[in-house]
Amino acid sequence: MFEGFSEFNLSVSSEPEVTIHGIKSGTGPPLLLLHGFPQTHHIWHLVAPELTSNFSVVCIDLRGYGQSSRPPSSASSNHAPFAKSSMAKDCVAVMSQLGFEEFSILAHDRGARVAHKLCVDFPELVRKVMLLDICPTLEMYEKTTQLFATFYWHWFFLIQPEPFPESLILNNLEQFRVRFFGGSGYTGKLDYHPEAMKAYIEQLMDEDVVHSMCEDYRAAATVDLKEAREDRKQDRRVKCPMRVLWGKNGAVGKCFHALAEWEAVSDGSVEGEEVDSGHYIAEEIPEVVLRHAKEFFSS
Numbered sequence: 237m238f239e240g241f242s243e244f245n246l247s248v249s250s251e252p253e254v255t256i257h258g259i260k261s262g263t264g265p266p267l268l269l270l271h272g273f274p275q276t277h278h279i280w281h282l283v284a285p286e287l288t289s290n291f292s293v294v295c296i297d298l299r300g301y302g303q304s305s306r307p308p309s310s311a312s313s314n315h316a317p318f319a320k321s322s323m324a325k326d327c328v329a330v331m332s333q334l335g336f337e338e339f340s341i342l343a344h345d346r347g348a349r350v351a352h353k354l355c356v357d358f359p360e361l362v363r364k365v366m367l368l369d370i371c372p373t374l375e376m377y378e379k380t381t382q383l384f385a386t387f388y389w390h391w392f393f394l395i396q397p398e399p400f401p402e403s404l405i406l407n408n409l410e411q412f413r414v415r416f417f418g419g420s421g422y423t424g425k426l427d428y429h430p431e432a433m434k435a436y437i438e439q440l441m442d443e444d445v446v447h448s449m450c451e452d453y454r455a456a457a458t459v460d461l462k463e464a465r466e467d468r469k470q471d472r473r474v475k476c477p478m479r480v481l482w483g484k485n486g487a488v489g490k491c492f493h494a495l496a497e498w499e500a501v502s503d504g505s506v507e508g509e510e511v512d513s514g515h516y517i518a519e520e521i522p523e524v525v526l527r528h529a530k531e532f533f534s535s
Contacts, residue, residue: 237281237431240288241295245303248329252317256330257303258296262288265363266336267533268327269295272345273449274416274439275516276302278432279344282522283529290530294334298347299326300448301439309448311397315455318448320373321463324354328361337361340533342525344368344518346452349460352474352501356467359475366479366532368517368525369488371497373456374464379492387487390416394453402446409440428519473503479532480508481525486515 241259248256259277267287271279277295287293297304300318309317316322327350331339340363343351348367355362370376376384385392394401405412417428417436428436439445467473480498482488489510498506513520 237278237429238285238295240285241293244334246330246333248326248333249307252305252307254299254305254307254326256296256299256305256326258294258330259284260292260294260334261285262291262293264289264291265533266331266334266339267291267293267529268331268339268341268343269293270298270327270341270343270347270350271295271301272343272347273301273452274436275345275432276435276439278302278429278435279516279518281429281432281519283342283518283525286522286526287529290534291340292336294331294336294339296327296330298350298452299323300452301445302435306444306448309451309455311454314459315451316459318451318455319459319463320350320353320455321357321460323350324357327351327354328358331361338363340364340366342366342368342529342533345370345515349373349456353460353463355474355476355478356472362476364477364479364533365474366481366529367498368480369482369486369515371488371492371494372464372501374461374468375497375500376492377457377461381491384487384491387491391453391457394450395457398447398450401450402443405440405446406443409437412440413437432519468501473501474498475503477505477532478502478507479528480506481511481517481528482508483513483515483517483520484510485513 241261307317341351
């Protein structure tokens with residue numbers, strides 16, 4: 237799937253100890269690719285190889301996902317190990333150890349939420365950012381409607397106290413596989429690459445990964461919101477140019493004014509458009525992602 241890429245495992249934190257797994261290849265300006273839930277870096281298998289002639293491409297598994305570390309986290313820790321600010325620091329540490337002190341980011345779903353926080357906390361490091369199928373987390377929670385809650389039911393399921401969501405996922409794998417990848421309007425795709433799907437399903441069978449996924453969402457509903465409100469109070473905003481794509485079959489375009497939401501938290505230019513896709517844009521219409529990425533990050 238990633239011919240010509242080399243793997244790495246880099247230590248990014250000692251307390252708690254966290255190692256980030258990833259792959260890299262290519263030459264040119266550095267470009268970091270971040271996946272979402274419930275996926276891994278495999279989401280980029282139709283995109284990353286096509287970017288290596290233009291960019292130094294780095295794809296990682298977010299902490300808690302794939303082959304990266306699953307640091308201990310619970311309500312007693314305030315879910316802080318999975319705060320997007322913590323995950324953003326992972327990204328900065330990885331790129332620094334690879335020799336990249338400034339870089340651009342292409343990110344989807346949960347990874348795009350990490351990218352948003354990274355842009356706010358480390359504005360001097362991010363040249364440009366392209367986000368796939370999200371609006372800012374705080375705005376999405378504050379403007380939740382029945383339609384949005386119906387689309388994004390998992391937001392409110394996964395944040396329930398452990399072990400309730402973990403046990404339901406682990407004991408009902410096939411139902412969750414179909415719900416997340418079954419070709420509904422939310423997903424839109426049926427023919428996932430077998431190796432990619434294998435990686436996604438293996439996660440849903442791993443107790444530690446499933447717990448980490450739930451902690452990712454619990455953090456989003458607690459510490460992430462607290463930090464986002466503080467960012468808003470302090471007027472800490474995205475400074476770099478941003479491009480946003482959202483799928484016409486998903487919730488973002490139906491429930492929010494995506495460009496307006498991003499303009500409200502940005503000082504840099506914001507552009508973007510609705511695309512003919514479900515949620516998993518990079519796997520459903522990779523040619524569109526590639527066209528936008530090459531145009532946006534090369535200028």
